[in-house]
Amino acid sequence: DAGITQSPRHKVTETGTPVTLRCHQTENHRYMYWYRQDPGHGLRLIHYSYGVKDTDKGEVSDGYSVSRSKTEDFLLTLESATSSQTSVYFCAITPGAQETQYFGPGTRLLVL
Amino acid sequence: GENVEQHPSTLSVQEGDSAVIKCTYSDSASNYFPWYKQELGKRPQLIIDIRSNVGEKKDQRIAVTLNKTAKHFSLHITETQPEDSAVYFCAAFFGGANNLFFGTGTRLTVIP
Numbered sequence: 660d661a662g663i664t665q666s667p668r669h670k671v672t673e674t675g676t677p678v679t680l681r682c683h684q685t686e687n688h689r690y691m692y693w694y695r696q697d698p699g700h701g702l703r704l705i706h707y708s709y710g711v712k713d714t715d716k717g718e719v720s721d722g723y724s725v726s727r728s729k730t731e732d733f734l735l736t737l738e739s740a741t742s743s744q745t746s747v748y749f750c751a752i753t754p755g756a757q758e759t760q761y762f763g764p765g766t767r768l769l770v771l
Numbered sequence: 772g773e774n775v776e777q778h779p780s781t782l783s784v785q786e787g788d789s790a791v792i793k794c795t796y797s798d799s800a801s802n803y804f805p806w807y808k809q810e811l812g813k814r815p816q817l818i819i820d821i822r823s824n825v826g827e828k829k830d831q832r833i834a835v836t837l838n839k840t841a842k843h844f845s846l847h848i849t850e851t852q853p854e855d856s857a858v859y860f861c862a863a864f865f866g867g868a869n870n871l872f873f874g875t876g877t878r879l880t881v882i883p
Contacts, residue, residue, distance in 0.1 A: 692870075701777075701860055701873040702815065717870065749814060758803040758864040760871060762814040 662686045663763035665750050671769045678737040680766050682750030690753035691733040692760060693725060695746040702749065708733055740770045773797060773865045777874025784851050785882050792877045794861035795843040803864035804844045806835060810857045851881045
Protein backbone atom coordinates (compact mmCIF):
# COMPACT_ATOMS: atom_id res chain seq x y z
CA ASP A 660 0.00 0.00 0.00
CA ALA A 661 2.92 2.36 -0.75
CA GLY A 662 3.39 3.15 2.96
CA ILE A 663 0.64 5.75 3.14
CA THR A 664 -1.56 6.33 6.17
CA GLN A 665 -4.28 8.88 6.73
CA SER A 666 -5.73 10.18 9.98
CA PRO A 667 -8.37 10.35 11.13
CA ARG A 668 -10.15 7.71 9.07
CA HIS A 669 -13.56 9.04 10.00
CA LYS A 670 -14.63 12.42 11.32
CA VAL A 671 -17.91 14.16 12.08
CA THR A 672 -17.77 17.90 12.63
CA GLU A 673 -20.01 20.92 12.66
CA THR A 674 -20.28 23.72 10.13
CA GLY A 675 -17.83 26.52 10.85
CA THR A 676 -15.27 24.46 12.75
CA PRO A 677 -11.68 24.00 11.54
CA VAL A 678 -10.61 20.52 10.48
CA THR A 679 -7.17 19.15 9.68
CA LEU A 680 -6.54 15.87 7.92
CA ARG A 681 -3.14 14.25 7.91
CA CYS A 682 -1.39 12.17 5.29
CA HIS A 683 1.77 10.36 6.33
CA GLN A 684 4.20 8.46 4.13
CA THR A 685 7.25 6.47 5.14
CA GLU A 686 9.32 6.36 1.94
CA ASN A 687 10.42 9.96 1.30
CA HIS A 688 8.39 10.43 -1.86
CA ARG A 689 8.63 13.92 -3.26
CA TYR A 690 5.11 14.32 -4.64
CA MET A 691 1.98 14.14 -2.47
CA TYR A 692 -1.62 14.95 -3.36
CA TRP A 693 -5.02 15.55 -1.77
CA TYR A 694 -8.18 14.54 -3.62
CA ARG A 695 -11.83 14.55 -2.75
CA GLN A 696 -14.24 11.94 -4.05
CA ASP A 697 -17.93 12.63 -4.52
CA PRO A 698 -20.63 10.64 -6.32
CA GLY A 699 -20.84 11.63 -9.97
CA HIS A 700 -17.56 13.56 -9.87
CA GLY A 701 -14.90 10.93 -9.55
CA LEU A 702 -11.67 12.09 -7.96
CA ARG A 703 -10.84 15.79 -8.02
CA LEU A 704 -7.50 17.28 -7.04
CA ILE A 705 -7.54 19.81 -4.21
CA HIS A 706 -3.83 20.60 -3.70
CA TYR A 707 -0.54 18.91 -4.27
CA SER A 708 3.03 19.23 -3.03
CA TYR A 709 6.30 18.73 -4.88
CA GLY A 710 8.57 19.12 -1.86
CA VAL A 711 8.86 20.55 1.64
CA LYS A 712 7.08 23.91 1.68
CA ASP A 713 6.32 23.58 -2.06
CA THR A 714 2.62 23.32 -2.82
CA ASP A 715 0.23 24.23 -5.60
CA LYS A 716 -3.50 24.41 -6.18
CA GLY A 717 -5.59 21.80 -7.93
CA GLU A 718 -8.98 21.82 -9.57
CA VAL A 719 -11.08 22.41 -6.40
CA SER A 720 -8.84 24.30 -3.97
CA ASP A 721 -11.30 26.92 -2.70
CA GLY A 722 -11.93 26.53 1.04
CA TYR A 723 -8.85 24.37 1.58
CA SER A 724 -5.27 25.04 2.56
CA VAL A 725 -2.30 22.68 2.86
CA SER A 726 1.06 22.56 4.53
CA ARG A 727 4.12 20.38 4.22
CA SER A 728 6.80 21.11 6.79
CA LYS A 729 8.32 17.60 6.62
CA THR A 730 8.74 15.24 3.67
CA GLU A 731 6.61 12.57 5.31
CA ASP A 732 3.56 14.67 6.26
CA PHE A 733 1.07 16.55 4.09
CA LEU A 734 -1.73 18.29 5.96
CA LEU A 735 -5.06 19.41 4.54
CA THR A 736 -6.97 22.07 6.48
CA LEU A 737 -10.55 23.18 6.14
CA GLU A 738 -10.42 26.57 7.88
CA SER A 739 -14.20 26.73 8.39
CA ALA A 740 -15.92 23.54 7.34
CA THR A 741 -19.10 23.69 5.27
CA SER A 742 -21.64 20.98 4.42
CA SER A 743 -20.41 21.03 0.81
CA GLN A 744 -17.08 19.71 2.07
CA THR A 745 -18.67 16.48 3.24
CA SER A 746 -16.75 13.96 1.18
CA VAL A 747 -14.20 11.18 1.18
CA TYR A 748 -10.67 12.58 1.09
CA PHE A 749 -7.81 10.59 -0.39
CA CYS A 750 -4.13 11.31 -0.16
CA ALA A 751 -1.85 10.02 -2.90
CA ILE A 752 1.87 9.82 -3.58
CA THR A 753 4.07 9.42 -6.62
CA PRO A 754 6.90 6.98 -6.00
CA GLY A 755 9.01 7.68 -9.04
CA ALA A 756 7.64 8.73 -12.42
CA GLN A 757 5.67 11.84 -11.69
CA GLU A 758 2.49 10.61 -13.28
CA THR A 759 1.92 7.33 -11.44
CA GLN A 760 -0.05 7.81 -8.25
CA TYR A 761 -0.94 5.48 -5.38
CA PHE A 762 -3.66 6.25 -2.89
CA GLY A 763 -3.97 6.16 0.87
CA PRO A 764 -6.93 4.50 2.62
CA GLY A 765 -9.07 7.64 2.72
CA THR A 766 -10.79 9.81 5.33
CA ARG A 767 -14.55 10.01 5.45
CA LEU A 768 -15.60 13.50 6.59
CA LEU A 769 -19.16 14.49 7.49
CA VAL A 770 -19.90 18.16 8.11
CA LEU A 771 -23.23 18.71 9.85
CA GLY B 772 -9.88 23.10 -20.22
CA GLU B 773 -8.75 19.70 -19.07
CA ASN B 774 -11.44 17.05 -19.26
CA VAL B 775 -11.79 13.28 -19.22
CA GLU B 776 -15.10 11.71 -20.16
CA GLN B 777 -15.91 8.10 -19.27
CA HIS B 778 -18.65 5.80 -20.55
CA PRO B 779 -20.74 3.99 -19.60
CA SER B 780 -21.48 5.03 -16.04
CA THR B 781 -22.85 1.57 -15.25
CA LEU B 782 -22.23 -1.77 -16.92
CA SER B 783 -23.62 -5.22 -16.16
CA VAL B 784 -22.23 -8.36 -17.76
CA GLN B 785 -22.66 -12.09 -17.30
CA GLU B 786 -19.79 -13.94 -15.72
CA GLY B 787 -17.37 -15.04 -18.43
CA ASP B 788 -18.32 -12.27 -20.84
CA SER B 789 -16.10 -9.32 -21.73
CA ALA B 790 -16.45 -5.75 -20.47
CA VAL B 791 -15.27 -2.59 -22.22
CA ILE B 792 -15.04 0.87 -20.70
CA LYS B 793 -14.17 3.89 -22.83
CA CYS B 794 -12.64 7.29 -22.06
CA THR B 795 -11.88 10.38 -24.10
CA TYR B 796 -9.57 13.21 -23.14
CA SER B 797 -9.20 16.82 -24.20
CA ASP B 798 -5.45 17.49 -24.28
CA SER B 799 -3.70 16.02 -27.30
CA ALA B 800 -0.37 16.37 -25.47
CA SER B 801 -1.40 13.91 -22.72
CA ASN B 802 1.04 11.02 -22.53
CA TYR B 803 0.04 8.85 -19.56
CA PHE B 804 -3.23 7.00 -18.99
CA PRO B 805 -3.81 4.88 -15.86
CA TRP B 806 -6.84 2.83 -14.83
CA TYR B 807 -7.94 2.35 -11.24
CA LYS B 808 -10.28 -0.17 -9.64
CA GLN B 809 -12.15 0.79 -6.49
CA GLU B 810 -14.08 -1.69 -4.40
CA LEU B 811 -16.76 -0.47 -2.02
CA GLY B 812 -15.27 1.43 0.90
CA LYS B 813 -11.70 0.93 -0.31
CA ARG B 814 -9.04 3.08 -1.93
CA PRO B 815 -8.60 3.27 -5.72
CA GLN B 816 -6.03 0.69 -6.83
CA LEU B 817 -3.93 1.06 -9.96
CA ILE B 818 -4.58 -1.95 -12.20
CA ILE B 819 -2.93 -1.01 -15.48
CA ASP B 820 -1.50 2.02 -17.24
CA ILE B 821 -0.30 2.93 -20.71
CA ARG B 822 1.96 5.60 -22.12
CA SER B 823 1.51 7.33 -25.44
CA ASN B 824 4.38 5.54 -27.14
CA VAL B 825 2.42 2.26 -27.24
CA GLY B 826 -1.02 1.44 -28.61
CA GLU B 827 -1.94 -1.54 -26.44
CA LYS B 828 -0.89 -3.16 -23.19
CA LYS B 829 -2.06 -6.43 -21.66
CA ASP B 830 -1.88 -7.95 -18.21
CA GLN B 831 -3.60 -11.32 -17.99
CA ARG B 832 -7.35 -10.68 -18.43
CA ILE B 833 -6.98 -6.90 -18.59
CA ALA B 834 -5.92 -4.84 -21.58
CA VAL B 835 -5.85 -1.16 -22.41
CA THR B 836 -5.84 0.33 -25.89
CA LEU B 837 -4.95 3.89 -26.84
CA ASN B 838 -5.86 5.85 -29.96
CA LYS B 839 -3.95 9.14 -29.77
CA THR B 840 -5.37 10.48 -33.00
CA ALA B 841 -8.92 10.16 -31.72
CA LYS B 842 -7.89 11.00 -28.15
CA HIS B 843 -9.54 7.98 -26.60
CA PHE B 844 -8.49 4.92 -24.64
CA SER B 845 -10.33 1.85 -23.45
CA LEU B 846 -10.16 -0.81 -20.76
CA HIS B 847 -10.98 -4.37 -21.78
CA ILE B 848 -11.65 -7.11 -19.24
CA THR B 849 -12.06 -10.62 -20.63
CA GLU B 850 -13.56 -13.69 -18.95
CA THR B 851 -15.10 -11.53 -16.25
CA GLN B 852 -15.47 -12.91 -12.73
CA PRO B 853 -17.64 -11.75 -9.80
CA GLU B 854 -14.56 -10.28 -8.10
CA ASP B 855 -14.19 -7.89 -11.05
CA SER B 856 -17.30 -6.10 -9.77
CA ALA B 857 -16.18 -2.62 -8.71
CA VAL B 858 -16.01 0.99 -9.87
CA TYR B 859 -13.36 1.63 -12.50
CA PHE B 860 -11.80 5.05 -13.12
CA CYS B 861 -9.75 6.18 -16.07
CA ALA B 862 -7.38 9.12 -15.86
CA ALA B 863 -5.14 11.18 -18.12
CA PHE B 864 -2.04 13.19 -17.22
CA PHE B 865 -2.23 16.76 -18.45
CA GLY B 866 1.22 18.35 -18.64
CA GLY B 867 -0.09 21.91 -18.58
CA ALA B 868 -1.78 21.33 -15.23
CA ASN B 869 0.99 18.93 -14.20
CA ASN B 870 -1.49 16.41 -12.85
CA LEU B 871 -3.91 13.56 -13.43
CA PHE B 872 -7.54 14.22 -14.30
CA PHE B 873 -10.04 11.46 -13.64
CA GLY B 874 -13.15 10.25 -15.37
CA THR B 875 -16.35 10.00 -13.35
CA GLY B 876 -16.20 6.21 -13.02
CA THR B 877 -17.95 3.09 -14.31
CA ARG B 878 -19.72 0.76 -11.93
CA LEU B 879 -19.18 -2.75 -13.29
CA THR B 880 -21.38 -5.57 -12.03
CA VAL B 881 -20.54 -9.14 -13.01
CA ILE B 882 -23.58 -11.38 -12.66
CA PRO B 883 -22.75 -14.96 -11.61
